[in-house]
Amino acid sequence: MAWVNAIIEGILTGGLYALFACGLSLMFGVMKVVNLAHGDLAVVGGYIAVGIILLHVPVLWSVVIVVPIMAVAGYVLQRTVIQRALDRGVLTTLIVTLGLSLVIENALLQFFSANTRGIGSGMTLVTGSFSLGSQIQIGYLLVVVFAVAVAVLLGLQYFLSRSTYGRLIRAVADDKEAAQLAGANYRHVFGVAAGLALATVALGGIAYGMYIDLDPTAGTDTILLFAFVAVVIGGLGSLWGTLVGGIVLGVAQQIGAQINISDELIAGYIVFLAILVLRPQGLISRRAQT
Amino acid sequence: MSLITEVGAPPAVGFRVTRSRRNVAWTGIGALIVVVVLAMMPTIVYSGTTAILVQAFIVLTLASMWNLLAGYAGLVSVGQQGFVGLGAYFVLILALHGASPFAALPFAAIGCAVAALPLWWLVSRLRSGYFAIATWVLAATIMLVIERFSSLGSGTGLPLPGLSGLSATYLAAYTYWAALAVTVLAMLAMYLLLRSRVGLVLTAIRDDEVAARSSGARVGLARMLVFVVAGAGCGAAGAVLAISQLQVQPSAVFDVQWTAEMAFATIIGGLGTIEGPIIGTAVYMVLQQTLASYNAWYLIILGLAAIVVALFARRGLWGLVDSRLHLRLFPVGYWLRTTSGNGRRGLGSFRGARTGTS
Numbered sequence: 001m002a003w004v005n006a007i008i009e010g011i012l013t014g015g016l017y018a019l020f021a022c023g024l025s026l027m028f029g030v031m032k033v034v035n036l037a038h039g040d041l042a043v044v045g046g047y048i049a050v051g052i053i054l055l056h057v058p059v060l061w062s063v064v065i066v067v068p069i070m071a072v073a074g075y076v077l078q079r080t081v082i083q084r085a086l087d088r089g090v091l092t093t094l095i096v097t098l099g100l101s102l103v104i105e106n107a108l109l110q111f112f113s114a115n116t117r118g119i120g121s122g123m124t125l126v127t128g129s130f131s132l133g134s135q136i137q138i139g140y141l142l143v144v145v146f147a148v149a150v151a152v153l154l155g156l157q158y159f160l161s162r163s164t165y166g167r168l169i170r171a172v173a174d175d176k177e178a179a180q181l182a183g184a185n186y187r188h189v190f191g192v193a194a195g196l197a198l199a200t201v202a203l204g205g206i207a208y209g210m211y212i213d214l215d216p217t218a219g220t221d222t223i224l225l226f227a228f229v230a231v232v233i234g235g236l237g238s239l240w241g242t243l244v245g246g247i248v249l250g251v252a253q254q255i256g257a258q259i260n261i262s263d264e265l266i267a268g269y270i271v272f273l274a275i276l277v278l279r280p281q282g283l284i285s286r287r288a289q290t
Numbered sequence: 291m292s293l294i295t296e297v298g299a300p301p302a303v304g305f306r307v308t309r310s311r312r313n314v315a316w317t318g319i320g321a322l323i324v325v326v327v328l329a330m331m332p333t334i335v336y337s338g339t340t341a342i343l344v345q346a347f348i349v350l351t352l353a354s355m356w357n358l359l360a361g362y363a364g365l366v367s368v369g370q371q372g373f374v375g376l377g378a379y380f381v382l383i384l385a386l387h388g389a390s391p392f393a394a395l396p397f398a399a400i401g402c403a404v405a406a407l408p409l410w411w412l413v414s415r416l417r418s419g420y421f422a423i424a425t426w427v428l429a430a431t432i433m434l435v436i437e438r439f440s441s442l443g444s445g446t447g448l449p450l451p452g453l454s455g456l457s458a459t460y461l462a463a464y465t466y467w468a469a470l471a472v473t474v475l476a477m478l479a480m481y482l483l484l485r486s487r488v489g490l491v492l493t494a495i496r497d498d499e500v501a502a503r504s505s506g507a508r509v510g511l512a513r514m515l516v517f518v519v520a521g522a523g524c525g526a527a528g529a530v531l532a533i534s535q536l537q538v539q540p541s542a543v544f545d546v547q548w549t550a551e552m553a554f555a556t557i558i559g560g561l562g563t564i565e566g567p568i569i570g571t572a573v574y575m576v577l578q579q580t581l582a583s584y585n586a587w588y589l590i591i592l593g594l595a596a597i598v599v600a601l602f603a604r605r606g607l608w609g610l611v612d613s614r615l616h617l618r619l620f621p622v623g624y625w626l627r628t629t630s631g632n633g634r635r636g637l638g639s640f641r642g643a644r645t646g647t648s
Contacts, residue, residue, distance in 0.1 A: 034419020036368065043293065084601050090418045094366045095557055095600045098422075100548045102593035107588035225430060228423040262400060262438070269431040273412060276424070280415045 001134040003258060008138060010254035015146030016211060019204035020227035021234070021242035022153060023197030029237050030173040030193040033082060037100035038201060039224030044104060045070045045202030045218065046209040050117050052117055059120040063206055067199045074198030075191040082194065086195030101220060108216035119209035126210045145207045149243065152200055157239055162251055169193055203228075229272045235282025244283055294399035317620065328470055337462035344534050346575045347469035348527045349475045352552035353559070353567035353574075354506045354563030355523035358480050360553070361562035362492045363516040364499075366418065368549050369425025371466065372409075372432045373402045373521045375544035377528025379436055385452040386441075392468055395529045400474075402525025404516045414517075426546065447539035450532055463589050469530045476523040480562060481620055483519060488512050496562070550589070554596040564620040 020042065027033045027162045035041075045066050053061040070267055085096040119125045129139040161167040176186040202222075208214065208223065226249060233248050234241025249268045256267020275282065301640065332340055352370065359365045380401040384394035413424045439444045453461060482491060491512040494502035503509050532538050551574065559570025580590035599606055605613070 028419065034422065036419070080599075081597070088601070088604060091360065091364065091366060091561075092600050092604070094419055094422055095553065095560065098368065098550065098553060099593040099597040099600065102554075103590050103597070106589040106593070110586040110590065220431075222636050224423065224428055229427060232416075232420070232424070236538070266431065266434040266438075269427060269434065272427060273431065276412055276415060 005136050006254040006258045007251055008136065009142065010106030010251030011247050012138070012142035012146045013250035013254070014243060015142070015149035016204065016207050017226050017230045017246030017249055018149040018243040019145070019152065019207060020223050021230040021246060022156065022239060023201040024227045025231050025237065025239065025242050026156070026193060027197045031086065031190045032090070033086060034097070035082070036094060036097040036224065037104060038227060039222070040101045040104040040219035041070070042201040042223045043108065043209065043214055044118065044205070046205035046214040047108060047112060047117070049119055049206045049209065050214065053119065059123060061179055063203070066204050069105040070202035071195040071199040075195040078191045078194035079187065083190060086246060104220060105216050105243035112216065114215060116215045117209065118213045131264055141210055145211070148203060148207070149249060152203065153239060153243055156196070165192070229268060233272060233275045233283060235284040237286045238282065241282055241284040248283070260288060325470070325474055329467065331461035332466050337459065340462055340466040340532070342575070342579065343532065344466055344469040345628040346571055347473040348530055349551055349555055349574055350567060350571040351473045351523055351527040352548060353555040353571055354477055354480055354564070355520040356549070356552040357556045357561060357567050358516055359520045361556065361566070362484060362489070362496065363513050364496055365513060365517065366422045367425040368422045368546065369427070369429035370520065370524045370552060371544050371546055371548040372425070372429030373406070374528035374531065374548050375429070375433060375436070375540065376402050376405055376541040377525030378532035378538045379442065380525065381529045381532045382442065382448060382450060385450055389452065391450055391452050391533050392464060395468060395472070395526065395533070398529035399522045399526040403518050403522035406521030408515045409521070410514050429544060429546070430497070433540050435539050439532035445540060447537060453533070453536065459490045462558070465530070465534050468533060473529050476526065477564070479523070488515055492516065530619070550593070554592050557596045558599050558606055560608030562605070563608050563612070566606050566608045573607070608623060
């Protein structure tokens with residue numbers, strides 16, 4: 001029964017990993033940016049939530065405040081820094097986002113110390129669980145996070161495939177010069193895409209703060225690497241692939257933890273390497289974008 | 291092992307192709323003098339100073355290797371700390387079996403070169419940004435695997451045995467010479483590699499990968515060679531690190547901060563030039579020594595400086611020098627100049643920031 005429990009928990013943590021990953025995938029899909037500061041920005045979102053909660057704002061309201069803040073931050077970051085880097089090439093983009101990552105991580109360390117911070121640690125949502133049968137226990141939080149992830153992916157898919165603005169984003173992603181000729185301001189569209197990406201990863205950062213605990217290094221040690229592994233397992237450039245990849249990663253980690261508690265991380269990475277060797281285009285393959 | 295199937299047409303009449311606009315023999319002599327002076331350091335200064343220099347040599351070796359990867363082969367690796375850690379652990383393993391850590395150092399470099407082959411096979415399927423994070427995941431995986439061995443101290447690591455017989459003075463001096471030797475050899479290997487045909491292929495890839503492939507350059511092979519050399523260099527630096535720290539701790543040797551330091555030293559100094567990492571390392575060491583007491587601040591400043599340089603002075607500090615003086619101390623490219631007429635400035639238009647092959 002412990003195994004069933006572990007697998008259910010693995011599937012549900014896949015939702016959390018999908019929240020980490022879909023923004024990374026979106027930014028790569030639209031503007032070919034691999035944002036190495038993605039995880040650190042999630043942690044920033046989490047820390048802003050911690051700060052807001054200290055002002056006696058209810059935890060759930062902090063989510064409503066943080067997500068728009070991070071969306072605006074994403075737009076501004078894209079228009080000011082990342083776009084400049086993009087104009088100078090892929091290498092510069094990587095260097096600049098790596099620099100951002102280092103700056104954010106050490107600034108958090110400097111101002112908030114290395115202590116871990118949880119979000120909403122006293123709430124029923126965070127600590128409570130319900131039982132199925134006599135032995136299976138499922139935390140409310142993971143179910144809610146999974147539902148949020150599915151809702152975010154559904155929303156993104158609907159937005160990108162049905163709405164006028166989504167069509168514009170896809171047009172710019174396909175060929176930004178042609179879209180520009182047709183009257184679209186691709187820089188603005190890139191900014192909007194970055195805003196969307198940071199809004200989703202801010203949700204991921206807050207959920208991470210509730211599920212485990214935030215600390216300044218979580219952004220690179222955990223969030224960025226898990227997001228990337230989920231993207232590669234699921235298939236580069238596929239939105240639902242991030243959920244599939246997240247679930248595979250989550251299940252692999254939980255099975256690893258069942259075998260030996262210290263094998264949790266390594267099991268996830270072994271699955272990642274196996275996918276890289278056996279099916280480099282990922283499980284859900286649109287033609288592998290390189 | 292020919293990397294290019296056909297060498298380009300001979301230069302047109304009236305032009306001469308040289309390595310450099312200036313005679314660089316004095317650079318070689320100068321470099322030799324610098325190395326000799328550096329080698330005499332342990333007899334001149336206190337061991338506190340040589341310890342700082344050892345640190346500088348480690349950063350310089352790492353930065354040169356990262357420069358080779360990113361600046362010449364277009365491979366942005368964020369996982370070079372994997373090789374630093376492997377090098378440190380190879381020394382530890384050999385020392386645990388009774389070898390002298392100094393004798394183990396070359397084997398650590400070779401071990402890392404061998405380890406680089408399967409790792410390259412794994413990550414070479416991915417490009418640019420995804421390559422970067424994949425190398426990072428690999429480094430994390432290597433650390434997790436090593437932490438599983440309780441004979442290697444699991445998650446806490448072990449002190450390095452085999453050096454207790456040496457007096458502190460000799461140990462400091464030997465460590466210093468080992469670090470200096472690693473740096474000189476790494477830079478020499480890089481210089482010779484870049485002046486070889488591989489260097490020509492790499493320049494072609496950097497300027498236009500598709501064109502390079504279609505004219506028969508064996509892009510994959512050249513990149514693999516660079517990855518292996520960089521693995522060996524970073525491994526050797528990791529081995530020096532283990533010897534200078536006298537202990538090996540997984541979270542310290544596999545810290546992604548190593549990659550951040552080597553990348554930013556390179557970028558600030560000047561990506562894609564041999565001189566760049568030297569200047570970058572100097573800047574890094576000055577920053578680190580002056581700001582060391584302010585905890586994380588030097589990393590924040592380093593990161594900000596790297597962002598600013600990457601955005602506004604792409605060719606780094608050395609690029610600023612080069613664009614004024616047309617000076618290359620270690621020329622690895624070719625320089626096209628007219629043999630007749632007023633060709634003192636050469637064909638300046640042939641060597642913009644993009645080609646940078648003087």
